Amino acid sequence: MASYFPRINKRPGMRLVLEGAIRAQSYFILQDPWANAYNPKYIPPSIISKYDRQLGRGGWVWTRNFELDSVAYFFNFLWNYHQSPGVWQPGQLLMEPLVHDAVVTMLQLLEVEQHHEQRSPYRYSELEREGLGPPCGYTGMVWSAFRASDDPQKYSYNIPDNMYLWGALARLAKLNAATWQDSYIAATTQRLMNDVHEGITKHGIVEVQPGVRMYAYEVDGLGKTLVDFDDPNLPSLLALPLLGYELYDQQVYATTRTRILSPANPYFFSGSELRGLGSPHTDSQFVWPLATAVEALTSNSTAQQAELLRMLLKMAFGNGLVHESVHVSSISRFTRPEFGWANAMLVVAVESLLGVDCDAEAEVHRLAGIAQREGHEARMPANKGRDIPQYYEQLEAGIIHE
Secondary structure: OHHHHHHOOOOOHHHHHHHHHHHHHHHHHHHOOOOOEEEEEEEOHHHOOHHHHHOOOEEEEEEOOOOHHHHHHHHHHHHHHHHOOOEOOOHHHHOOHHHHHHHHHHHHHHHHHOOHHHHOOOOOOOOOOOOOOOOOOOOOOOOOOEOOOOOEOOOOEEHHHHHHHHHHHHHHHHHHHHOOOOHHHHHHHHHHHHHHHHHHHHHHEEEEEOOEEEEOOEEOOOOOEEOOOOOOOOOOOOOHHHOOOOOOOHHHHHHHHHHHOOOOOOOEEEOOOOEEEOOOOOOOOEEOHHHHHHHHHOOOOHHHHHHHHHHHHHOOOOOOOOOOEEEOOEEEEEEOOOOHHHHHHHHHHHHHHHOOOOHHHHHHHHHHHHHHHHOOOOOOOOOOOOOOHHHHHHHHHOOOEO
16 A cells, blocks of 8 residues: 555545554554454454464454564554655644554564563464474564465564564654654664664674675574575565665675575576566465566666566566466466555556656556446436546545645
């Protein structure tokens, strides 16, 4: 939904949608901050199976796979809302107790999960050690159980997730200064940023060959590391320049990028049509458009960016929508025909790299769809269906915006 923020100024109605999303997410966080998906309607736990109850489902919770990136996305969503042109007095929404309390709840969770072994009440029945997860040591970083892909982590500290968290905390600190001016938020964000950065520097940079250092994808704080791997979802190591982690080592990133986009990474696939990053979440030889978009956005070569944009358009084979993953030698083979996240990232890539505003073309498609749908209606208004612009303008006239 973040791609809608820049459009609020000319489409004020989107403000109500985005504010509704913030209030809904804040409410859900207060119900269970470890959950990663919620039910639109309350489901009584009494009608949930034992299997689902042990996974933490029921009530407002749909899935309870704790993913650290979910915390960072919430903080960034608030920041993006506050910074969006056209939002009149955005601080009013953020000052609502519901939103403030959700922020504090998330920060308290982060403090607990820095000390997962000793302090965390979180258990997930499919994790080892009765749901506690694999053993880990203290690093200063924040523990999590699942990657952005929903796949379980191999080790307890996800490096790109913690990088993304650092950037989100930096934005949250600025947001706090502009709105709540809460001493707990101010102190906690700064301490967490310091701890997370120290943990990334000490544990997240690994020497894979004499004199060759790269960022690990995951570590356990006890000496085990996962290297030469990256998840094609976001956040990722490939996306590091986009995560807001300003303290990253550019040389280490360059080495990391080279290795994960090569056969050194067992999930890098190349074929007659496509090349890119795959995932344990999908079959071998299937690459993810999400990672292709990120590769284009982080490339310094215009020729490479053009090549990657062409591949992204290929990945919309069949229905014109970007899929979850596509086979590298047969683009007619794909998973998840419509993947909203990947479609949004294509829009970001096109608008960022080509300077094209996708709104006009999207409006053509939207109106064509409406005309097709209404063409099948038996009953027409007195003017035989001609639209009156003033009617639609009034729908947004009462929404205060700059």
